[in-house]
Amino acid sequence: SFYEFHEVIGLLSNPEGKSNTSFHVVVPSLPGFGFTSPAPAGWTLNNTADLFDTLLTDVLGYPSYTATGGDWGSVVTWSLHNNHADHVRAVLYTGLIPQTAPTYDDLKLDTRFADKVDILSEAQKQRLRDNTLFTTNLFGYFIEQSTRPATIGLALYDNPIGQLSWISDIYLHGDPLMGTPPSTLLNNTILTSVSLYHLTRTFETAANIYLQNPDTFAPVMRHAANSVPMGFAEYLYEVQYYPEFYLQEVGNLVFHSEHERGGHFSALDNPPAYVDDIRTMMGRWYKP
Secondary structure: OHHHHHHHHHHHHOOOOOOOOOOOOOOOOOOOOOOOOOOOOOOOHHHHHHHHHHHHHHHOOOOOEEEEEOOHHHHHHHHHHHHOOOOEEEEEEEOOOOOOOOOHHHHHOOOOOHHHHOOOOHHHHHHHHHHHHHHHHOOHHHHHHHHOHHHHHHHOOOOHHHHHHHHHHHHHOOOOOOOOOOOOOOHHHHHHHHHHHHHOOOHHHHHHHHHHOOOOOOOOOOOOOOOOOEEEEEEEEOOOOOOHHHHHHHOOEEEEEEEEEEEOOHHHHOHHHHHHHHHHHHHHHOOO
8 A cells, every 4th residue: 555655755755955856756555455445346457557547647637757666566567667658757666577586497598598697696596596485485375365365355354463464474574674774664564554454444355456467477577568768676685586687688677776675665674775766767767
């Protein structure tokens, strides 16, 4: 929901002399999350992207804009990137693109990448090998919500402790220094986020997004349909790792950053890096 970005909105819109680059920031929740209505039957994140494009252009009156997203937001950003290039001037993916990341063996067997893998550091090679850990060790919730969202949704619908256990497991698998500066992922932050699900009765409707968008994170390499400038911000404790040379084949990669702190929830886990990347990327590549 919008709450994931509450730490960075003010920094981006009112930099207070720290930067001469500021933004109008629009942070809509995905349908079914937070205070939104449930997504209707058959609704996909492509529909959400169309909705957000209409919001920005027809409702708010912006003739052009940029987009930033991670997790499910990366799927919306990808759809905006590829289907609304008449309005989108640049995109920044934070941590993920909408596909499962390649493994070390995948790249070694691909003639486009085999030689490039050899120049990676040993730590980067290990991160490639570790890409399988997400689907083998951490994918249980994803499978449940992709196949039986109503089962877990109704089971935990009125159970705040159950929702806290289910959701916080994802928060806690990340940067081991989570909660220490610059991270703002404190206990109260997690409790507030989970409370939004419970108090707005959206735990079950949010889970539906997994069923409504099957195969979104399939192990199939994406290729952008245009040359819209693309950036990627890499966080050390994200659940997937994509080498820069791989991302260069996905789209028109003009910006790439690497951060030693932060993980899946980068706008909360490393707000300064998140903000600096947007300022650098969009300040350079946004052309009205």
